[in-house]
Amino acid sequence: MKIGELAKLTGLSASRIRFYESAGLLHSVTRLPNGYRDYPPESASVLGIIDSAQRAGFSLEQIRPLLPIGDGRWNHEELLAALKVKVAEIEALQKRLKQSRTQLLVAIDSIERRPEGMACADNKRRVLDQLRGTGVVSGRRRPARAI
Incomplete structure (x- = not known):
């Protein structure tokens, strides 16, 4: 899906999506022959996690362990540790x-x-x-x- 479609689907601006991509939070983005970004469907879920976590007060570095790794699995230990630290904060x-x-x-x-x-x-x-x-x-x- 193109960035405009993803932006409309998630309610995030295209520039914010590009920022998350450049920060290394959004993976699996390919480039089409015309140079356009092509986002997989799961990008919307990842962006939802990022947006929710930021609204909950997480920094981008604190969000990294909250995101699924590689094949869509989570590192449960890191995820739980990060969530517990945020609750204490x-x-x-x-x-x-x-x-x-x-x-x-x-x-x-x-x-x-x-x-x-x-x-x-x-x-x-x-x-x-x-x-x-x-x-x-x-x-x-x-x-x-x-x-």
Whole structure:
């Protein structure tokens, strides 16, 4: 199949398909006598894997072990290892995002509860103290203060 057909089938641009080919992710491409590329039908599946993996946050180098080798088989050990590493990266990112969300919610709450007539500089200190009190600024929880 020609690159235009493959692009239409996959929803990817022809330039992106050529890029994946030049990066060595798309194999089995032959050239017709007129110089046009001729892609086998399984190229659409491979491009689907590449596109999905990129949207999931994989780099091109991380995608290589996710692709079938030679005769369409996968290296199962490499595939599982790569997927497990990505899951761990996603979990670490989720933890950082949760911490960031918590910090933002504390800041929003502290700003919204600004005491009437408090100067901006004093409120800034109060908000930072609130953030430190929840442990989200320093990453460590401080002991509760006696009131």
